[in-house]
Amino acid sequence: xxxxxxxxxxxxxxxxxxxxxxxxxxxxxxxxxxxxxxxxxxxxxxxxxxxxxxxxxxxxxxxxxxxxxxxxxxxxxxxxxxxxxxxxxxxxxxxxxxxxxxxxxxxxxxxxxxxxxxxxxxxxxxxxxxxxxxxxxxxxxxxxxxxxxxxxxxxxxxxxxxxxxxxxxxxxxxxxxxxxxxxxxxxxxxxxxxxxxxxxxxxxxxxxxxxxxxxxxxxxxxxxxxxxxxxxxxxxxxxxxxxxxxxxxxxxxxxxxxxxxxxxxxxxxxxxxxxxxxxxxxxxxxxxxxxxxxxxxxxxxxxxxxxxxxxxxxxxxxxxxxxxxxxxxx
Amino acid sequence: xxxxxxxxxxxxxxxxxxxxxxxxxxxxxxxxxxxxxxxxxxxxxxxxxxxxxxxxxxxxxxxxxxxxxxxxxxxxxxxxxxxxxxxxxxxxxxxxxxxxxxxxxxxxxxxxxxxxxxxxxxxxxxxxxxxxxxxxxxxxxxxxxxxxxxxxxxxxxxxxxxxxxxxxxxxxxxxxxxxxxxxxxxxxxxxxxxxxxxxxxxxxxxxxxxxxxxxxxxxxxxxxxxxxxxxxxxxxxxxxxxxxxxxxxxxxxxxxxxxxxxxxxxxxxxxxxxxxxxxxxxxxxxxxxxxxxxxxxxxxxxxxxxxxxxxxxxxxxxxxxxxxxxxxxx
Numbered sequence: 001x002x003x004x005x006x007x008x009x010x011x012x013x014x015x016x017x018x019x020x021x022x023x024x025x026x027x028x029x030x031x032x033x034x035x036x037x038x039x040x041x042x043x044x045x046x047x048x049x050x051x052x053x054x055x056x057x058x059x060x061x062x063x064x065x066x067x068x069x070x071x072x073x074x075x076x077x078x079x080x081x082x083x084x085x086x087x088x089x090x091x092x093x094x095x096x097x098x099x100x101x102x103x104x105x106x107x108x109x110x111x112x113x114x115x116x117x118x119x120x121x122x123x124x125x126x127x128x129x130x131x132x133x134x135x136x137x138x139x140x141x142x143x144x145x146x147x148x149x150x151x152x153x154x155x156x157x158x159x160x161x162x163x164x165x166x167x168x169x170x171x172x173x174x175x176x177x178x179x180x181x182x183x184x185x186x187x188x189x190x191x192x193x194x195x196x197x198x199x200x201x202x203x204x205x206x207x208x209x210x211x212x213x214x215x216x217x218x219x220x221x222x223x224x225x226x227x228x229x230x231x232x233x234x235x236x237x238x239x240x241x242x243x244x245x246x247x248x249x250x251x252x253x254x255x256x257x258x259x260x261x262x263x264x265x266x267x268x269x270x271x272x273x274x275x276x277x278x279x280x281x282x283x284x285x286x287x288x289x290x291x292x293x294x295x296x297x298x299x300x301x302x303x304x305x306x307x308x309x310x311x312x313x314x315x316x317x318x319x320x321x322x323x324x325x326x327x328x329x330x
Numbered sequence: 331x332x333x334x335x336x337x338x339x340x341x342x343x344x345x346x347x348x349x350x351x352x353x354x355x356x357x358x359x360x361x362x363x364x365x366x367x368x369x370x371x372x373x374x375x376x377x378x379x380x381x382x383x384x385x386x387x388x389x390x391x392x393x394x395x396x397x398x399x400x401x402x403x404x405x406x407x408x409x410x411x412x413x414x415x416x417x418x419x420x421x422x423x424x425x426x427x428x429x430x431x432x433x434x435x436x437x438x439x440x441x442x443x444x445x446x447x448x449x450x451x452x453x454x455x456x457x458x459x460x461x462x463x464x465x466x467x468x469x470x471x472x473x474x475x476x477x478x479x480x481x482x483x484x485x486x487x488x489x490x491x492x493x494x495x496x497x498x499x500x501x502x503x504x505x506x507x508x509x510x511x512x513x514x515x516x517x518x519x520x521x522x523x524x525x526x527x528x529x530x531x532x533x534x535x536x537x538x539x540x541x542x543x544x545x546x547x548x549x550x551x552x553x554x555x556x557x558x559x560x561x562x563x564x565x566x567x568x569x570x571x572x573x574x575x576x577x578x579x580x581x582x583x584x585x586x587x588x589x590x591x592x593x594x595x596x597x598x599x600x601x602x603x604x605x606x607x608x609x610x611x612x613x614x615x616x617x618x619x620x621x622x623x624x625x626x627x628x629x630x631x632x633x634x635x636x637x638x639x640x641x642x643x644x645x646x647x648x649x650x651x652x653x654x655x656x657x658x659x660x
């Protein structure tokens with residue numbers, strides 16, 4: 001067999017063949033039990049999240065849909081102060097999809113999960129007719145153990161510092177460039193990466209960290225606005241402090257995109273009390289993944305407005321992005 | 331807005347509009363927090379499962395894709411002896427999908443979840459371009475608390491009785507008939523229903539129940555074969571004992587389908603020690619949902635072969651189904 005056929009989704013003998021391909025790489029004793037649900041032993045507070053991945057193209061500089069599907073869920077758990085432990089994987093595959101590409105994606109998922117220390121423990125595969133999907137879509141859901149309690153978009157306080165763990169826009173611009181056939185600087189690629197180790201490093205400062213979020217769809221604009229509204233505060237960020245690669249700035253100018261709305265897949269926005277902000281930066285910078293970490297602004301009393309002081313010294317409102325932005329960026 | 335547009339999946343202002351529609355019906359305090367991951371307090375053994383739903387047509391006699399997406403995950407948890415507690419919902423929606431249909435599906439999910447006592451606590455929405463999906467696909471993942479420990483497809487023992495909780499084939503045949511424009515008897519409709527209360531009733535007999543599974547894709551054939559192989563046993567079932575509606579038998583003859591391979595969405599196959607099999611049946615029958623429960627066979631020493639004694643007194647092997655069976659039945 002070289003391509004996915006409808007029979008692979010039927011629940012019969014052909015489904016078992018495709019299962020073997022998954023189990024070749026998703027080599028986990030719990031998964032191998034092939035039960036309808038997997039039994040896990042857990043005590044305490046857990047975090048639970050879900051995400052579907054429909055990114056186009058499926059392979060892009062710095063990653064692929066498989067790597068992204070693991071990182072996305074690992075990062076949503078991490079951003080709630082949880083250590084990701086268990087992941088489910090569910091595939092919707094279009095009839096005719098090439099098995100060698102599926103295998104590449106599975107390998108990438110397995111490798112990313114292993115690197116992040118999460119176990120793939122349950123899964124599902126559906127096949128739809130040719131023309132009823134765009135290759136394949138992946139859903140991952142995840143369970144983590146809460147290590148930094150109280151982390152919440154509703155928990156940001158006036159005077160908190162706003163920290164970003166590195167350059168912004170890399171994922172959005174590299175996917176967009178690949179899609180449009182634009183050649184970018186070689187050092188611009190998706191930042192797609194798991195963030196759980198970054199969060200683990202921050203556990204000693206846990207009672208001073210109030211909120212974290214990975215600014216994916218809608219970018220920094222959406223994330224800051226959502227949190228400002230949820231916590232009923234205003235925010236001010238400084239354009240000059242926001243780490244961004246020159247090539248990303250240039251590509252945004254060519255493509256007419258706002259850097260602040262571009263998706264990131266390996267960054268965290270962290271809100272900490274001002275007393276520990278420098279300590280947070282120091283801890284972050286000890287991890288090469290976060291070497292460009294910066295304090296980019298602070299929180300004020302208010303009602304949910306985000307302002308940016310531009311490099312020209314003027315102020316503008318950073319609004320919730322409107323319109324299509326970049327469809328299928330994750 | 332009357333139809334889904336790409337901007338609804340962008341993570342910006344339009345995404346917030348669509349969120350309001352979800353929150354109107356998925357009225358849960360945890361979900362309303364709109365965090366990237368939801369925090370749940372859990373102690374002990376949990377069951378974790380995932381399933382995507384691509385059924386066609388989306389509305390069928392007895393249910394719809396929304397109801398099915400909740401029941402499917404509730405039932406996978408129930409079949410592991412767990413009480414379902416928390417569910418995630420993830421939508422992949424095709425551009426142009428009618429909002430009034432989406433609202434109907436959301437209402438159906440909310441109502442089913444409420445009826446089953448499960449909370450929808452986290453979610454995700456993606457939008458893909460027209461022609462890149464078939465209306466909408468739903469993934470649900472779920473977490474339950476294990477109440478009957480040790481339930482496993484690997485745990486069936488020789489002499490166990492095989493019990494089915496009601497008539498088989500109703501879901502498969504009603505979806506197929508709707509798809510083919512066949513008019514069936516009015517009493518044939520999908521059995522799509524949550525099974526968690528059925529499992530709760532069985533808790534007093536928990537140490538004598540060895541395995542349970544809901545025979546969905548691939549039907550009774552696939553379920554019995556999978557469990558026979560996993561537990562390294564043979565099984566024998568009796569055709570005359572298998573509850574099935576006359577109209578389902580007739581439709582199978584017209585459509586050339588094997589009843590044993592038809593999907594069910596509200597039935598359990600239960601393997602219990604012979605001493606309590608009658609007690610299991612009595613408990614089941616006290617629930618109207620399981621009034622047609624029957625012992626349909628028993629387990630023998632062996633290596634994974636499933637036999638059926640036909641109504642003519644002959645024996646045939648019940649094999650793992652091959653080929654396409656019924657695509658997109660769930």
